[in-house]
Amino acid sequence: MTQAQATASHGEKxxxxxxxxxxHVWALGVGIVLVGEYMGWNFAVGKGGAVAALIACxxxxxxxxxxxxxxxxxxxxxxxxxGQYAQAKHIVGPLLAFNVGLFLVxxxxxxxxxxxxxxxxxxQAVGGMAGFEGGHDKPFIVLTIMFLAxxxxxxxxxxxTFNLVIxxxxxxAILVLFMAVTAAKVVPLNHAGLIHGETLPYGWMGVLAAMHxxxxxxxxxxxxxxxxxxxxxxxxxxxxxxxxxxxTLLIAATMTWYICVGxxxxxxxxQATTPLFDAARLTSSVPLMVLLFIGTMFATLASANGCINxxxxxxxxMGRDHYLPxxxxxxxxxxxxxxRSIIFLVPVALMFALGAPLDQVITFSILxxxxxxxxxxxxxxxxxxxxxxxxxxxxxVHPMHPLPAIVLLVLCGVTYFxxxxxxxxxxxxxxxxxxxxxxxxxxxxxxxxRRGAQFTMNWPRPRGY
Amino acid sequence: MPNFAExxxxxxxxxxxxxxxxxxxxxxxxxxxxxNAAYSEDVLLSSREGEIEDELIVDPAHRG
Numbered sequence: 015m016t017q018a019q020a021t022a023s024h025g026e027k028x029x030x031x032x033x034x035x036x037x038h039v040w041a042l043g044v045g046i047v048l049v050g051e052y053m054g055w056n057f058a059v060g061k062g063g064a065v066a067a068l069i070a071c072x073x074x075x076x077x078x079x080x081x082x083x084x085x086x087x088x089x090x091x092x093x094x095x096x097g098q099y100a101q102a103k104h105i106v107g108p109l110l111a112f113n114v115g116l117f118l119v120x121x122x123x124x125x126x127x128x129x130x131x132x133x134x135x136x137x138q139a140v141g142g143m144a145g146f147e148g149g150h151d152k153p154f155i156v157l158t159i160m161f162l163a164x165x166x167x168x169x170x171x172x173x174x175t176f177n178l179v180i181x182x183x184x185x186x187a188i189l190v191l192f193m194a195v196t197a198a199k200v201v202p203l204n205h206a207g208l209i210h211g212e213t214l215p216y217g218w219m220g221v222l223a224a225m226h227x228x229x230x231x232x233x234x235x236x237x238x239x240x241x242x243x244x245x246x247x248x249x250x251x252x253x254x255x256x257x258x259x260x261x262t263l264l265i266a267a268t269m270t271w272y273i274c275v276g277x278x279x280x281x282x283x284x285q286a287t288t289p290l291f292d293a294a295r296l297t298s299s300v301p302l303m304v305l306l307f308i309g310t311m312f313a314t315l316a317s318a319n320g321c322i323n324x325x326x327x328x329x330x331x332m333g334r335d336h337y338l339p340x341x342x343x344x345x346x347x348x349x350x351x352x353x354r355s356i357i358f359l360v361p362v363a364l365m366f367a368l369g370a371p372l373d374q375v376i377t378f379s380i381l382x383x384x385x386x387x388x389x390x391x392x393x394x395x396x397x398x399x400x401x402x403x404x405x406x407x408x409x410x411v412h413p414m415h416p417l418p419a420i421v422l423l424v425l426c427g428v429t430y431f432x433x434x435x436x437x438x439x440x441x442x443x444x445x446x447x448x449x450x451x452x453x454x455x456x457x458x459x460x461x462x463x464r465r466g467a468q469f470t471m472n473w474p475r476p477r478g479y
Numbered sequence: 480m481p482n483f484a485e486x487x488x489x490x491x492x493x494x495x496x497x498x499x500x501x502x503x504x505x506x507x508x509x510x511x512x513x514x515n516a517a518y519s520e521d522v523l524l525s526s527r528e529g530e531i532e533d534e535l536i537v538d539p540a541h542r543g
Contacts, residue, residue, distance in 0.1 A: 027525040094528045146489035153496035160503040167507050243528075334526060344523040346514060353514065357507055470528045 030095060031350035033171045034245040039238045039255025041178035042323065044262050045316035046122075046234030048184050049129060051263075051270045052290050052313045054376070058227035060284025061436075062220025064205075064275045065213045069221050070228025071271055073425060075264050078232035080422040081387055082260040083412035084394045086253035089239040090409025092471060093248030095352075096331025097239030097324070098386055098393075103335070104471055105397050106389075108463060112337050112455045113448055114389055118240075118328040121382035123359055125234065126321035127366035128375045129314045130158040134367075136288075136311060155367050158318055163360045166322045169349045170244050177319050180312035185266060187309030191294055192269040194302055195276070201297045203276030212280070225432040226380070231267040233383055234317070235259050236390075240324040249409025322356065322363075329355040336462045337455070377437045381444045384429055391423040400476035 058067040085098075094100035099118060103111035134151030141149040165173050194200045214220055238256040245251040274289045277296050286292050294306035330352030333342025346353040366375055395416055403411060412418060434441055481494065515523070 026522060027527075028522060029526040096528075100528065141489040141492075144489075146487055149489045150493055153493040153500070156500045157496040160500040164503040164507055167510075331528065334524075334528060340524060343526065344520075345526045347518055347522060348514075353507075353511060357511055360504070360507075467527075 028345045028347045028350065030243045030345060030352070031170060032244060032246050034174060034241055034251065036245075036251040036254040036258070037178055038171075038174040039241050039245060039251050040259050040262070041174055041181050041316075042241055042320050043235045043238035043256060043259035044185070045177040045181040046125070046237045046320035046324070047232055047259075047263055047317070048181060048266065049132070049313040049317040050230040050233060051188060051266050052184070052310045053132065053288050054230040055227060055267070055270065056274065056283050056286055056289040058224035058230070059275075059280050061216070061227060062222075062224035063212055063215040064209050064271075064280040064283070066216070066221040066224040067228070067275075068271055070224040071231055071267050073225065073428075074228035074231055075267065077229075077387070077422060077425040077429070078235055078263070079260055080418035080425075081236050081390060082256050083418050084390050084422070085236050085239050086256045086410045087408055087412045088394065088397055089242055089252045089256075090249045091406060093242040093245075093252070094331065094470065095240060095243035095327045097242060097328065098236065098390060099328055099331055100242075101239075101393055101397075102389060103468055105393050105400065108337070108460065108468065109452060109456060110389060112332070112459075113452060114386060115328050115332045115337060116448065116451055117382040117386040117389075119325050119359070121379050121386065122234075122237065122321040122325035122328070123363050124366055124375045124379035124382070126159070126162075126318045126325065126363050127370070128372055128379065129318035129321065130155045130363070130367045131372050131375070133158045133311065133314045133318070136314070152368060156364065158315070159360060159363050159367060162315070162319045162322050163356055165319065166326065167346075167349065167351055167353055167356050170241075170323070170351060173319060173323060174241075177316050181316045184309040184313040184316065185262065187305045187312075188266050188269055188273075188290065191290065191297075191302060191306060192273055194297060194299070195273055195293075200299055200302070201277065203273075205272075205276045208275065208277075208279050215280075222428065222432050223435050225429045226436055229380055229383070229429065231270075232260070232263050233380065234320070235263060236383075236386070237320055237324040240327040243327075253410035322359070325359050326352050326355040329359060335468060336464050337459065374440065377433070377440050378444060381433060381437075381441060384426055384433070385444075385448070387422060388426045391419040391426070394419040400478070401473060402477065405477070406473050 055067070058070045062070070088101045089097065092101045092104050096115065097118065099111055099115035102114040134155035137154040138149050138151040165176065195203055216223070235256065238252060238259060242248050242252060270290060273293050274283055277293045278286070278289070283289055288310055291303070291306045291310050294302045329338065329342055332338045333340055333355065342355050342358065344354045345351070398415055430441070486494070
């Protein structure tokens with residue numbers, strides 16, 4: 015018998031390491047999202063014009079403020095890895111929890127793949143600009159995924175400290191560009207002239223269609239909840255990190271829109287690959303160009319890094335509860351990370367990154383996120399009904415309940431319609447996938463679930479039961 | 480087999496990216512196999528949800 019086995023027989027246990035603070039939570043949430051400011055949000059301009067993109071920015075901002083408030087309250091109470099999966103398991107039931115777990119893994123793994131594709135493209139583009147024509151992007155796509163998986167494998171503290179540094183640099187880059195064009199006036203802004211009377215070129219239907227990519231400004235902020243089992247003080251760090259995260263993103267989104275719409279005609283902006291970097295190029299300032307290029311690379315890297323962290327925690331939690339094979343519920347005794355889940359998701363991410371088109375990967379990620387937000391609204395109402403405020407302690411209590419949950423549900427409905435307008439087939443395919451997966455869980459997998467061990471929170475019996 | 484003499488700088492970078500990626504992958508695989516062999520499944524699967532040392536109290540609760 016080895017030493018480890020001998021100590022195990024005396025009750026030695028390994029668990030995820032509680033080392034993170036609010037700054038890491040902020041870095042996890044904002045790190046996943048900030049890439050959306052550097053690229054992606056501008057397709058909303060193509061769908062409905064510059065003003066439609068601003069309206070989408072506001073409404074998507076409202077949607078995600080509701081998400082952040084609801085998340086902060088529930089997660090400060092259900093402080094477990096798996097985030098929304100663990101919340102749904104405690105508040106609704108196993109079948110919905112299984113689906114939410116899958117939404118999370120799919121949303122983050124596909125977003126990771128999309129980020130790796132983008133990084134590969136950026137390196138290839140730089141090679142082309144340096145005179146190396148015919149370069150390949152695949153080696154850099156694979157390197158991105160392998161390096162970040164390795165970093166995640168080695169420990170959560172280093173992983174999210176790395177995210178904190180590169181996310182802060184990417185955010186400061188946007189701030190510097192904003193100050194350069196507004197305060198220092200390195201190049202004149204011309205909003206009225208560039209919109210040139212076409213306030214809503216496709217009318218209100220364009221505004222509706224813009225909501226699809228409007229989500230890109232904030233998609234992923236809900237990922238902060240996955241750190242619940244690794245923060246030193248969940249009741250303080252999770253609400254603080256999440257709420258400061260959404261505030262950061264609202265500021266970054268507004269600055270990004272203002273800079274880009276003031277410098278580029280909406281017809282170009284609507285199909286640009288790297289709008290913020292293009293804005294920096296229009297200033298003709300080499301330091302700004304270098305800074306925004308670094309910002310673009312760092313934002314993409316931070317997003318992929320956070321996605322690996324979150325997808326692996328969701329997969330790990332489902333394994334630990336036997337919703338998936340128990341083998342995935344292992345924690346590394348030295349690094350204290352869900353190492354088997356991290357390794358298992360590497361080939362999945364590689365498959366999407368190397369074999370699927372970018373827009374399809376992004377759309378599947380958005381759809382999985384949207385399904386998750388829809389569940390959150392029901393979840394919140396059930397949470398307050400079953401455990402009213404005076405029955406359990408919460409680290410944060412969100413105001414105006416049930417208004418945020420209702421607003422969230424309405425905005426999700428609007429966004430489903432917006433996605434349906436452009437990607438109806440994918441929406442249907444995704445729904446079929448989740449229905450088949452639910453049938454597998456109900457008829458086959460549920461027999462292995464530890465039913466008695468699912469409810470782990472020290473709460474009183476829910477009201478009405 | 481690549482012809483190293485005819486490769487340009489970017490192709491060297493590509494080759495380096497493949498090699499480093501393989502090393503990261505190999506390192507993780509070897510470590511996972513070693514860890515699986517060195518520790519019993521009871522230890523590796525001993526993590527339980529809800530085992531939180533810190534009490535979930537913020538006093539007073541932040542409202543709004």
